[in-house]
Amino acid sequence: MRNEYTPAVGECDKIWPDILTKEPGTMKAEKTTVNWDASKKQWHVRLQIGEEVIKRALVKTPQDAPEDLLRSRAVETAKDEGYEVDAAQVAIQR
Secondary structure: OOOOOOOOOOOHHHHOOOOOOOOOOOEEOOEEEEEEEOOOOEEEEEEEEOOEEEEEEEOOOOOOOOHHHHHHHHHHHHHHOOEEOOHHHEEEEO
């Protein structure tokens, strides 16, 4: 039922023009770090979104992995979690 507060069909894209161009559920992570955990002998990706922190292991990634591989795995992990990350902004801590 349409009332004076309900937009007409086709009006939503005029009110919120970017709503149709963004992927649903995709948010940008504020900070992304990849670091080597010596005790677990594996790489971890740490995504920070506001106060929320998501930490995921990069299994089967060797300790001497090149930085471009670590960055691409961090971007892939973020995407799997519903976030987008700029690969150039990923910090690597060896």
